Amino acid sequence: MAIAKSAVILILFFALACIEATVPKVPRIAGPDMFRNKNVAKDVLLPGEKIVSVMDFGAKADGKFDCTQAFMSAWQKVCHQSTGPTRLLIPPGRFLVSSMFFSGPCSIPSPVTIQVQGYVMATTDISEYENGDWLIFEKHNGLKIIGGGTFDGQGKKSWEYSQNCESAADGTCARNPSSLFVSDSSNVVIQGIRSVNPKGFHVFITKCTNVRLRKLKLLAPATSPNTDGIHVSHSNIVLMSKNTIATGDDCISMIQGVKNVFINRLKCGPGHGISIGSLGKYQDEDEVRGIRIKNCSLIGTTNGLRVKAWPDRYAGAASDISFSDIIMEKVKNPIIIDQEYECDPGCKKKPSLVKIKNVHFQNVRGTTTSPLAVDLRCSKLFGCQGVTVRDIDLKFGDAPTTSRCVNTHPIFGGLLMPPPCA
Incomplete structure (x- = not known):
């Protein structure tokens, strides 16, 4: 009887271990934001x-000598061999x-603190990037990258x-290294900080909490592929303000x-606008929730405000999303929900399995290069x-603009150009 009881206990332990192994790991949630109520714009030595x-x-500092080892040795001194407040300086x-x-x-x-005053350049041989990215910052509780310098x-x-x-x-695609x-x-x-001509994304934030991205200038040609400005996944509490992004893909993408x-x-702008998604690409995806986007301008972008999801x-x-007080200039596809x-x-594919609710577009005005200004395909x-959809004023030269609503019945209000969907 005791042997049978022990066997049952072992089976239960094994089952629990198997269940734990299959549960996706949730990113750790940090304590209070250490920068709350502090003027992070002002850098003062501790x-x-x-x-x-x-x-x-x-x-x-000649742009030719490989400084990788020097940077890593300096980082070891700052991060792992010091006890009092110490910062890394790139002059x-x-x-x-x-x-x-x-x-x-x-x-x-x-x-x-990493204070970047100089111009940091990536080596061009992509075979050197076995880690997948260029400058990788992991497992920090309190990190500042400042100084007005440039990452090329x-x-x-x-x-x-x-x-x-x-x-x-x-899922086997190998993306180019993020900066x-x-x-x-x-x-x-x-x-x-400035970032120019990244191999892949300019800035990639994942599994993080309490992040502030401020006064960044992220630049790449409009023809550069997959050079998202700021890409965010599996993260909570991310504040972005006063950023300028001109690149070859999404200015900001959130998955x-x-x-x-x-x-x-x-x-x-230029770029592909602001995107939530694509969603429904991976099994057991975590929800996107609580996105606020306001007081932004999009100039010459392929898309404007977009939520996108895969069919089949x-x-x-995705829920609780708002876009408000947006100015557009010559944006091709200004307002989009695209579940195809x-x-x-x-x-003709099977319909998307992604559930989208509580998405709000308010006070969006400017010009478009397409007559279809509001396109909601669910x-x-x-x-x-x-x-x-409230207070939308999007002009297509002297021609009228139109709306399309598929598998959704939005509430329209205020000034509307284009008119509501039939």
Whole structure:
């Protein structure tokens, strides 16, 4: 009897272990935002804070010498060999570096500051990027990247090898390296930094909490493939303000697991606009919820305000999303909910399994290069619930603009140009 009882206990332990292994890991939620009610725009040295320069470890500011080892040695000194407040300084000059891990947690009091005054250049041989990204920041509770400097991904040579990972269904697509990749971190400020010509995304935020992205200038040619400005996944409480993004893909893209995002005073264009999604690409996707976008301008973008989901794939959800006080200039597709993403007109695939509800468009005005200014195409299976469209004024030269509503019945109000869907 005792043997049988032990066997049952072992089976239960084994079953629980199997269940735990199949449950997707939820990103850790940090405590209170350490930057709350503080003027993060002002950089002040902490009492006794020391400065460690990459020049002290053999870096050469000539744009030719490989400074990777010097940067890593300086980081080790700052993060793992110091006890009091210490910051990493990248002084004026041009510094060539390959892929690097700025790993935490650090031994010094939070936050750790990286002050970038110079011009940091990525090596161009993409085979060197086995880690998948260029500058990787992981496992920090308190991180500031400031200083007004520039990160140059030197991506032009790698763009010809770029793959469209968005349409790859099997998940084997190898995306080009992001310039700044921040993961598993909380209380992060990236401010006053320029990023030019990344190989992949300019800034990639994933599995993070309490992130502030301010006064960034992210630049790449309109023809550069898959160079999203700011890409966010599996993160909670992300505040973006006063950013300028001109790139070859989405200015800002948000996918599964993103919650409580506020975007204010974004200047976007050229690029593909502001996108939530694509959704429903992966099995067991986490919901997108609580997105606020306001006081933004989009100039010459392919799309404007977009929620996109795949047909004939996996379940997902997006809710509590608002776009307000938006100015558009020559935007091709201003307002879109597209649950037939990358499916030809007259899509015959099975309807999307993504549930979309409570999406609000208010006070959007300007010009479009397409007569179809409001295009809401939702899933035949679920439809879009709680959509509102208010005070829209979008002009297409002297010609009228139109709306389309499929599998949704929005509430329209206020001034409306185009007129409501029939």
